[in-house]
């Protein structure tokens with residue numbers, strides 16, 4: 001621990017009286033749960049395992065990391081780990097498949113840098129529905145690919161964003177980025193009335209999720225509070241990735257953590273506050289709701305957008321409460337509420353919502369399960 005941090009900890013400890021100095025290790029993204037962020041790309045690993053490292057660092061819903069890899073020098077198979085699901089929060093499995101698409105995009109982006117070209121074959125075996133993609137690796141001359149350098153610097157930013165419009169070129173650049181990804185359309189909401197509608201809808205959907213015990217508990221299942229829990233599981237949502245301010249994080253870490261009801265109330269408060277500040281909200285939209293191959297492409301599109309954003313001094317957070325409520329309405333045959341709202345805002349088959357802006361405060365990385373936990377050779 002640095003001396004500045006140690007003395008800060010002591011001051012905090014003195015103020016709270018109850019803090020033992022040795023228990024005041026702030027979560028700073030440097031423990032074993034964060035090693036992949038720092039090791040990537042690990043030159044001691046063969047290229048195909050460096051590509052798995054890249055895939056592991058992708059965005060994924062609630063940091064569930066729903067993947068397994070079967071690896072050889074010529075082929076990487078990406079398998080869906082259906083046990084690492086979000087239950088009632090993702091009742092039609094939309095987010096899980098999108099997260100797998102994010103992993104594929106990181107893998108494909110990284111490959112040329114390690115002298116490989118990656119050919120992705122989605123769902124290659126009808127008898128093995130969990131085999132999400134087979135990625136063929138051919139040897140090529142190593143060459144840098146734009147955005148590959150950003151893989152270990154991209155994080156979801158959940159703090160306050162500045163109240164500033166996007167630079168004019170951003171929308172065009174993002175559209176250009178997606179031209180080779182069939183069937184995925186980008187919708188950006190930048191006018192103050194559109195942004196207000198997305199914000200209001202997201203807050204209302206958050207309240208609906210928290211009021212729905214099954215959904216709220218499904219979300220809470222992936223909450224990780226203490227350092228030992230984070231190091232044991234290396235997944236899920238943590239204080240460091242979701243809450244502003246070192247002091248709040250440190251105080252939060254002292255207890256065993258809030259129950260689902262409390263976490264739900266914090267979530268509503270954060271959504272009413274910092275998490276709906278944005279230069280733009282947006283969505284990725286497709287022609288149909290549940291075509292798995294297209295959902296993989298949505299994931300590829302989101303990961304690519306997020307890498308571009310991180311490379312250009314912007315930040316982003318997926319915001320899917322309205323989409324999750326729409327899916328819940330469909331799965332449970334509930335009276336449509338957020339479905340029509342969302343259709344009005346972004347079009348009928350919105351798959352992934354988000355906000356983009358300029359960060360007021362920076363958030364740290366989320367833990368990752370390392371290569372040897374997720375690979376079979």
Ligand SMILES: Cc1cc2nc3c(=O)[nH]c(=O)nc-3n(C[C@H](O)[C@H](O)[C@H](O)COP(=O)(O)O)c2cc1C
Nearest residue numbers: 059060061062063095098099155156318319320366
């Ligand atoms: C399909 C999908 C949906 C997501 N939805 C949300 C969301 O509604 N709110 C949020 O804060 N983060 C959301 N995320 C971001 C993940 O929580 C985040 O990627 C994960 O915790 C790993 O953190 P990282 O992106 O910083 O690496 C979503 C990510 C994906 C791929």
